[in-house]
Amino acid sequence: MNLSPQLASLDDLVFDNRFIRELPGDPETANFRRQVADACYSRVNPAKVAAPQWVAYSREVADLLDLSRELCASEDFTQVFAGNRLARGMEPFAMCYGGHQFGFWAGQLGDGRAINLGEVVNRHGERWVLQLKGAGPTPYSRNADGLAVLRSSIREFLCSEAMHHLGVPTTRALSVVLTGERVIRDMFYDGNPRSEPGAIVCRVSPSFIRFGNFQILAARGETELLRRFVDYTIRVDFPHLGEPSPAVYADWFQEICRKTAEMIVHWQRVGFVHGVMNTDNMSILGLTIDYGPYGWLDNYDPHWTPNTTDAEQRRYRFGQQPQIAYWNLGQLANALFPVFGEAEPLQAGMSAYAETFDREWQRMMAGKLGIADDRPATDEDLIIELLVLLQKAETDMTLFFRRLASLDTGGDRPDWKTRIAARLEDCYYRPEQLSADYLERRDAWLGRYHERLRQGGLPDVERRRRMYAVNPKYVLRNYLSQLAIDRAEQGDFSTVDELLDLCRRPYDEQPGKEHYAAKRPDWARSRPGCSMLSCSS
Ligand SMILES: Nc1ncnc2c1ncn2[C@@H]1O[C@H](COP(=O)(O)OP(=O)(O)OP(=O)(O)O)[C@@H](O)[C@H]1O
Numbered sequence: 001m002n003l004s005p006q007l008a009s010l011d012d013l014v015f016d017n018r019f020i021r022e023l024p025g026d027p028e029t030a031n032f033r034r035q036v037a038d039a040c041y042s043r044v045n046p047a048k049v050a051a052p053q054w055v056a057y058s059r060e061v062a063d064l065l066d067l068s069r070e071l072c073a074s075e076d077f078t079q080v081f082a083g084n085r086l087a088r089g090m091e092p093f094a095m096c097y098g099g100h101q102f103g104f105w106a107g108q109l110g111d112g113r114a115i116n117l118g119e120v121v122n123r124h125g126e127r128w129v130l131q132l133k134g135a136g137p138t139p140y141s142r143n144a145d146g147l148a149v150l151r152s153s154i155r156e157f158l159c160s161e162a163m164h165h166l167g168v169p170t171t172r173a174l175s176v177v178l179t180g181e182r183v184i185r186d187m188f189y190d191g192n193p194r195s196e197p198g199a200i201v202c203r204v205s206p207s208f209i210r211f212g213n214f215q216i217l218a219a220r221g222e223t224e225l226l227r228r229f230v231d232y233t234i235r236v237d238f239p240h241l242g243e244p245s246p247a248v249y250a251d252w253f254q255e256i257c258r259k260t261a262e263m264i265v266h267w268q269r270v271g272f273v274h275g276v277m278n279t280d281n282m283s284i285l286g287l288t289i290d291y292g293p294y295g296w297l298d299n300y301d302p303h304w305t306p307n308t309t310d311a312e313q314r315r316y317r318f319g320q321q322p323q324i325a326y327w328n329l330g331q332l333a334n335a336l337f338p339v340f341g342e343a344e345p346l347q348a349g350m351s352a353y354a355e356t357f358d359r360e361w362q363r364m365m366a367g368k369l370g371i372a373d374d375r376p377a378t379d380e381d382l383i384i385e386l387l388v389l390l391q392k393a394e395t396d397m398t399l400f401f402r403r404l405a406s407l408d409t410g411g412d413r414p415d416w417k418t419r420i421a422a423r424l425e426d427c428y429y430r431p432e433q434l435s436a437d438y439l440e441r442r443d444a445w446l447g448r449y450h451e452r453l454r455q456g457g458l459p460d461v462e463r464r465r466r467m468y469a470v471n472p473k474y475v476l477r478n479y480l481s482q483l484a485i486d487r488a489e490q491g492d493f494s495t496v497d498e499l500l501d502l503c504r505r506p507y508d509e510q511p512g513k514e515h516y517a518a519k520r521p522d523w524a525r526s527r528p529g530c531s532m533l534s535c536s537s
Pocket residue numbers: 109110111112113114133140141142144145146147148276280281289290291292535537
């Protein structure tokens with residue numbers, strides 16, 4: 001193994017491709033669309049592209065892979081992460097998985113436009129799977145082209161990294177490159193096809209295994225392969241649990257449930273709406289995966305979803321994400337049943353989800369409010385009333401919690417209420433909604449909250465520090481990504497870099513960058529890309 005801190009060439013990456021070494025693959029190697037039974041993957045090469053061009057990279061992810069800045073800026077880097085050249089040790093393949101989409105079993109899905117390049121083991125012995133998204137068709141592409149456009153690739157790249165820096169479990173993104181080719185997409189707002197620049201993101205994760213990988217094997221009755229796959233996942237991704245056994249299976253499922261609950265609590269904390277929580281978009285490691293029609297809450301609205309495809313039913317709306325994760329875990333439990341052979345450990349996992357979610361959600365909300373002691377359950381009324389108030393008048397969630405931290409509780413500040421009211425003023429999108437009744441109710445809440453903080457006894461400075469650490473100042477607001485995309489489509493990638501840099505320190509004051517913390521401007525309220533998105537990407 002190369003022990004020098006950074007690699008001189010991508011050919012020096014150390015690969016240990018366990019997935020394809022230890023699991024059965026599709027014997028067919030030609031690249032045509034098909035159903036793939038009795039196998040976990042198909043070998044497939046990325047398509048060669050005409051004129052790759054470097055757009056952006058994440059230096060933190062490069063560090064995980066021991067890649068130097070110079071290497072990431074090299075022509076070879078662009079060629080490799082556009083899929084034009086395989087570095088030594090890369091053995092590309094697409095995974096076979098299925099899934100429930102919008103509540104219905106959809107059969108085989110699989111990596112239709114994702115191609116795994118291999119599993120890197122870095123100098124710390126950590127395993128990182130590299131995956132290109134948009135690198136051409138695979139056996140799982142069904143009736144689609146295997147490609148991705150610059151717009152969606154920038155959104156995936158920026159949001160993966162923004163989520164990581166916010167402390168939300170997520171897959172990562174190393175790079176975005178343009179392919180130099182055009183891709184046709186139907187635009188949902190006018191229904192007309194549009195030709196857009198093609199692009200490829202290199203995603204990086206300890207594992208890309210999804211609930212759907214287990215589901216497809218169960219649905220096909222491939223129980224022995226399912227057991228093998230479960231054992232593989234435990235050995236590779238949950239080695240701390242020990243060698244697979246019935247007891248370890250039970251612990252494993254509980255851990256999946258707990259990790260999923262923790263991820264969802266983080267989403268609710270920062271106002272992230274995934275948009276397509278199908279079971280094929282649920283990671284076995286509880287990582288946020290597939291940044292498609294996701295969005296960030298501007299005004300706090302639990303009914304909001306950014307996904308136009310879900311505008312009617314709103315299955316994947318912000319406020320329903322916790323229940324959907326539970327439902328998805330139920331589907332995973334069904335798939336695992338033939339291997340577990342009994343329902344009890346699966347039910348125990350489901351209960352662990354509910355308990356973890358309830359406990360962590362209370363704790364998270366208490367943290368957002370800077371309530372210091374360990375009696376969050378007694379604060380439930382306070383929290384519920386706040387969430388009602390935030391909806392009654394359109395209130396910017398991110399700004400509100402950040403501003404709330406500035407509330408004074410010291411006895412030398414009798415004017416605390418006027419001061420906080422003034423600070424909250426520009427959190428509201430429609431000042432006309434601030435009726436006398438509303439303000440009276442809000443001020444009553446502020447009074448209760450103020451009292452609660454005084455009881456807690458934390459000095460203001462310390463409370464503020466804690467609140468700032470969990471309430472981000474900067475999130476990747478939908479309209480900000482769109483600004484970066486508009487410029488990138490004109491060949492100017494500087495805003496992508498600027499936003500990436502901004503998102504590196506989301507909880508810090510960043511002098512000179514305050515405009516990025518401003519609430520959504522009026523022009524962005526209904527502009528496509530800034531509020532609603534389609535799955536067309
Ligand atoms: N342009 C495309 N070409 C081929 N397959 C596609 C394309 N877009 C989506 N798919 C496939 O459709 C299924 C569900 O789509 P979804 O929107 O979740 O995928 P995605 O964004 O491409 O994938 P991922 O979950 O890997 O980020 C997946 O099997 C995916 O690979």
